[in-house]
Each structure stands twice: as C-alpha cells, then as structure tokens.
Amino acid sequence: MDTNLCVRLATMAAAFSVLAVLPAAAEDCKDPVTAEGKPATLRDLGAYPNSLFAWRAAVKDKYGHEYNSWRYSKDRNVDCVEKSGQWTCTRTAKPCIDKLHELTGAAKEAIAKKECKSDSLSSYGAKRKERDKAEEQAVFGWEIDTRKKHGKEWAVWKNASAADIDCHDVKGGIQCIAVGTACKPK
Numbered sequence: 001m002d003t004n005l006c007v008r009l010a011t012m013a014a015a016f017s018v019l020a021v022l023p024a025a026a027e028d029c030k031d032p033v034t035a036e037g038k039p040a041t042l043r044d045l046g047a048y049p050n051s052l053f054a055w056r057a058a059v060k061d062k063y064g065h066e067y068n069s070w071r072y073s074k075d076r077n078v079d080c081v082e083k084s085g086q087w088t089c090t091r092t093a094k095p096c097i098d099k100l101h102e103l104t105g106a107a108k109e110a111i112a113k114k115e116c117k118s119d120s121l122s123s124y125g126a127k128r129k130e131r132d133k134a135e136e137q138a139v140f141g142w143e144i145d146t147r148k149k150h151g152k153e154w155a156v157w158k159n160a161s162a163a164d165i166d167c168h169d170v171k172g173g174i175q176c177i178a179v180g181t182a183c184k185p186k
Contacts, residue, residue: 029074030063033063034058034092035054035059036054037051037089039087040086040088042087044168046087050089051080052091052177053179056069056070056164068164069095069162070093071166072097073093076092117150117181117183120179121142121145121179122179123145124175125141127173128175129174130174131176134175138178142157142160154184160183162179163179163180164180
C-alpha cells in the first residue's frame, strides 16, 4: 500500500478517534431558513423533492454549502399543500454544519483531492419499511443514475460531494431521495 495513503488514513483515523472521546461541542447551527419548492402535480415525487432542492439552494446562498444538508438540520418541518391540482411544499429548518465539515481541514483536504462535476444529481430509491434500507435504495438509485450520465468511475456515493439523503413516510413505508455531486479521486 502507498505510504502516503497509509499516513493519510492513519491521520483521519486519529482525528475521528479524538472526536469520539471529546465532550460534545455546541452544534454550529444558523437561523432558520424557509424555502418553497416549485409546484408539481405529484406531491411525493415532484413537490417534495423540489422543496428539498429549494431549501438546499437557499441555505447554500445564505450560509455556504457546508450548512445545506437537510439531514443535519434541526427543527425540520415540511408542509405540503394542494391547490388547483398542483402541490407545493415548503421547508423550514435551522441549518447546521454537516459532520464532514466539522472535521478541521479534513473536509477541505478531501474535496481538494477530488475531481467533481458541476451539477448535482438526485435519485429516489425504492420504498422500504426500514429507514436504513430505504437510504440504501436511494444511494443505489443515485449510483445507477450517475453511472448512466457520467460513467462508472463517477458513480461512487462515498466520493460524492454535498451529499445528502432525505427520507419521508409514504403509504406502506419510507422513501428516500439521495442528492449529491459526482466526484472521483484525482
């Protein structure tokens, strides 16, 4: 194994172990952000993800991309209403820094060592009864869609930047959407 790679892996492992034993620091959260998604005829497959994209964009514009992960936000609320056959969903939450960016410098160093596409992709996964299985399905869908659009070397979820997964209850289970920008190591 490459010596530099071993050193980097050991450094990251040490950083994670230090974080595990430190007392929990105050979370780095911002004032709530509200964003309304584009109207759509379908609530779950149209208006709901549209509100996620709108919220992430609004947070990125206001606080930066390190805060635009819905999964790490606090006091989350999604309100969907139907009017004249069109659904509109509005999201409100306090954006908090995502866990990757909490690591001092490790996130910037990791991102600098990646080549990334300019656009993000999103994919729904199959509905499942358990949340972790639903998240796996969303990631699987993202990897398939990314492979189709950019090729196999880009379709690795763990390499994606600005990655986020949002799940919600649907009739008969849980369905998740995975959003991320395709990257590959340089």
